Amino acid sequence: MTIDFPxxxxxxxxxxxxxxxEAGRQNVGNPVVLCHGWPEHAYSWRYQVPALAAAGYHVIVPNQRGYGTSSRPTDVTEYDIAHLSGDLVALLDHYGYADATFVGHDWGAFVVWGLTLLHPDRVNGVVALSVPYQERGETPWIEAMAAALGDDFYFVHFNRRPGVADAVFEQDTFRFLRNLYRRNVPLAAPQPGNALINLARAQTPPGEPVMSDSDLAVFVSAFESAGFTGGINWYRNLDRNWRLLADVDPIIRQPALMIYGDRDPVAKAERLTEFVPNVEVVSLDCGHWIQQEKPQETTEVILRWLDQRSSTP
Incomplete structure (x- = not known):
């Protein structure tokens, strides 16, 4: 790891x-938990960790189940939102915290939103990058995506053709992650098939690299060891999560910060404030990998929001 990471x-x-x-142990009592997405790693927060610790926060950054050297259960259902949020609650218990501010990117944001719905007393603030609060709706999420986007859409494909994409990604982990972690990707006409599988097989990556070769090597090494199935199993629980959240109060009442990338293909939530009334929304000039594409700007936005909360009586 080229950056001084714990x-x-x-x-x-x-x-x-x-x-x-973990960083900033001297700041016990002021916890911030950073939750990565897919296919990511705790190291995706390498720019934010030292800045948060220097600003007085106890920074806790897990590789969540299925990632890095964390456990990789074989049962797909052990990656649902009840298990993933339960891991974070138990992590707070380990450190003796009643609650914390949770920051999540991509799938990590989905988990943090779900954690806040299922365990509202354990979350005192939410920061989400890229993925906004997802309305539950009347139709299970995968079913709705299949109807709107087709069976080749990667969420649907992961569920209906289990193991296929996992194997393709693992054939050449370096090429897949090199091709995926790009910025300033030019718009291109959709091609037949699963877009991520097509990307994994592409000889020439689009756009520009998000990270240095040495930083990319951290991710490649982790996924060469752990494989992709654990992380993809998060997708395979989306409809199970829809059912688990059926009887939960859908309103997020904690203070929240939503950070979008203006060029992120993930759609913004049109009705975000209806479900997250205490949210501040910020957009940065970048794509999907927000905290790595715009590390300084992301860190400054998060620190400003945290500082405003701490100074509010």
Whole structure:
């Protein structure tokens, strides 16, 4: 790791072990938990960790189940929102915290939103990057995506053709991640088939690299060891999550910060404030990999929001 990133420890939580990176231990009592997305790693927060610790926060960064050297259960249902949020609750218990501010990017944002719905007393603030709060709606999410986007859309494909994409990504982990972690990607006409599988097989990557070769190597090494199935199993629980959230109060009442990338293909939420009334929305000039594409700007936005909350009586 080319940036001074903490050494990990493996912590038993909720029936699994998580690989956890920790900084700012001297700031006990002021926790911020950073939650990565797919296919990511705790190291995706490498720019934010030292800045948050220097600003007075106890920074806790897990590789969530299925990632890095964290446990990788074989049962697909062990990656649903109840298990993933349960891991984070147990992590708070390990450190003796009643609650914390949770920051999530991509799938990590979905987990943090779900954690806040299922365990509202354990979350004192939410920061989401890229993925806004997802309305539950009347139709299970995968069913709705299949109807709107077709069976080749990657969420649907992961569910209906289990193991196929996993194997393609693992054939050449370096090429897949090199091709995926790009910015300033030019618009292109959709091609037949699963877009991520097509990307994994492409000889020439689009756009420009998001990270240096040495930083990319951290991700490649982690996925060469862990594989992709654990992370993809998060997708395979989307309809199960829809059912698990059926009877939950859908309103997020905690203070929240939503950070979008203006060129992120993930859609913005038109009705965000109806479900997250205490949200501040910020957009940065970047694509999907927000905290890595715009590290300084992302860190400044998060720190300003945290500082405003701490100074509000």
């Amino acid at each position: 050494e990990p420890t493996r912590i038993p939580v909720n029936g699994v072990h998580l690989e956890v990176f």
